[in-house]
Amino acid sequence: MGTGTGGGRLTDTIEREQTRKPKQEMQTTNEPAEATAAEQATLRKELLRSMLLQRRFEERCAEAYALGKIGGFCHLYIGQEAISAGTMSVLRPDDYVVTSYRDHGQAIARGVTPRSVMSELFGRVDGCSGGKGGSMHLFDKKLGFLGGHGIVGGHIPLAGGVGWAIKYRKGDQVCVCFFGEAAVNIGAFHEALNIASLWSLPCVFVIENNRYGMGTAISRSTANEDVKARAAAYRMLGESVDAQDVFAVRDAMGRAVALARKDSKPTLIEMRTYRFMGHSMSDAASGTYRSREELEENMKRDPIVILHDIMRANNELSDGEFSKLDEEQKAICQDAWDFADASAEPPLENLFTNVLVESTS
Numbered sequence: 289m290g291t292g293t294g295g296g297r298l299t300d301t302i303e304r305e306q307t308r309k310p311k312q313e314m315q316t317t318n319e320p321a322e323a324t325a326a327e328q329a330t331l332r333k334e335l336l337r338s339m340l341l342q343r344r345f346e347e348r349c350a351e352a353y354a355l356g357k358i359g360g361f362c363h364l365y366i367g368q369e370a371i372s373a374g375t376m377s378v379l380r381p382d383d384y385v386v387t388s389y390r391d392h393g394q395a396i397a398r399g400v401t402p403r404s405v406m407s408e409l410f411g412r413v414d415g416c417s418g419g420k421g422g423s424m425h426l427f428d429k430k431l432g433f434l435g436g437h438g439i440v441g442g443h444i445p446l447a448g449g450v451g452w453a454i455k456y457r458k459g460d461q462v463c464v465c466f467f468g469e470a471a472v473n474i475g476a477f478h479e480a481l482n483i484a485s486l487w488s489l490p491c492v493f494v495i496e497n498n499r500y501g502m503g504t505a506i507s508r509s510t511a512n513e514d515v516k517a518r519a520a521a522y523r524m525l526g527e528s529v530d531a532q533d534v535f536a537v538r539d540a541m542g543r544a545v546a547l548a549r550k551d552s553k554p555t556l557i558e559m560r561t562y563r564f565m566g567h568s569m570s571d572a573a574s575g576t577y578r579s580r581e582e583l584e585e586n587m588k589r590d591p592i593v594i595l596h597d598i599m600r601a602n603n604e605l606s607d608g609e610f611s612k613l614d615e616e617q618k619a620i621c622q623d624a625w626d627f628a629d630a631s632a633e634p635p636l637e638n639l640f641t642n643v644l645v646e647s648t649s
């Protein structure tokens with residue numbers, strides 16, 4: 289925990305605080321110590337199912353984009369699914385999530401139906417944003433899924449605002465905010481973290497460090513690549529996580545969510561990951577900014593394969609059962625595609641709905 293190169297004495301203090309905490313508190317709130325082996329196996333299967341659904345869904349997105357069914361920008365999350373699956377597994381239904389444009393997997397893991405996500409991508413009326421937002425603007429108010437935002441870092445203060453609203457209403461919900469590592473150089477990131485710490489807001493700020501901001505490697509854009517060290521500047525806990533391991537994600541998020549919920553304290557977590565696809569559908573997978581060798585090396589740490597290997601070693605999921613689970617997710621994605629294809633385009637008068645607060649549902 290918290291060994292930032294820029295952290296100095298404050299980081300040391302944070303580390304001491306961490307080590308002083310009783311062990312029970314350091315564990316995830318959702319991981320009852322007495323969970324039986326069967327319960328743990330069920331949890332592993334659920335996390336595997338969530339990641340598989342996201343993966344199969346986005347493979348279909350790539351296909352649909354190539355066929356011209358999806359217009360505009362389309363950023364795939366393939367390779368990063370352990371972050372969404374692990375995070376959503378520790379949230380309560382009344383918590384909040386705010387995210388960037390790389391949002392399909394997170395929306396699905398949060399419970400937005402594949403039908404409504406695919407319809408949104410196809411620009412259809414049954415989409416979760418009524419077909420008017422598209423890939424980068426997925427919303428579901430009932431699930432506390434507050435976007436889907438296209439401006440790098442622009443949504444981080446919104447998460448602070450949600451945290452403030454929770455506190456003002458004396459609630460015990462938590463707001464999780466996802467963004468890429470390039471966003472830590474944006475002013476809004478610093479403004480939001482400063483206020484979140486100063487006002488002790490129940491937010492968890494999650495950096496999804498996939499090492500590239502479009503085609504720019506982090507080493508070319510960021511003076512201190514240890515991005516979690518920025519937490520120290522705002523007297524906040526900072527942690528780095530191997531985000532290809534869904535249980536490492538779940539543990540870290542469990543601790544951060546518990547801290548936000550119980551003590552209304554924010555945390556900054558760096559999820560170390562890698563995107564297996566191009567920045568968006570208009571970018572080649574390896575491109576000119578990273579080599580095919582680097583891509584292939586990183587693809588060996590596929591979060592789905594890592595979890596599947598554990599389950600295979602535990603003898604809790606046979607290859608046949610894995611195939612069945614996988615086929616079920618593919619069928620859900622086919623159903624989503626068919627549903628979206630049959631959904632109507634939004635009527636012209638919808639141009640005037642959801643513009644002013646009076647007209648939002």
Ligand SMILES: Cc1ncc(C[n+]2csc(CCOP(=O)(O)OP(=O)(O)O)c2C)c(N)n1
Pocket residue numbers: 390438439440441467468469470471496498500501502567
């Ligand atoms: C303020 C702003 N500047 C530039 C862009 C163009 N842009 C879109 S995505 C992106 C890269 C962001 O990278 P990162 O935050 O690491 O997230 P990732 O795409 O890797 O998930 C840029 C520069 C933008 N959308 N907003």
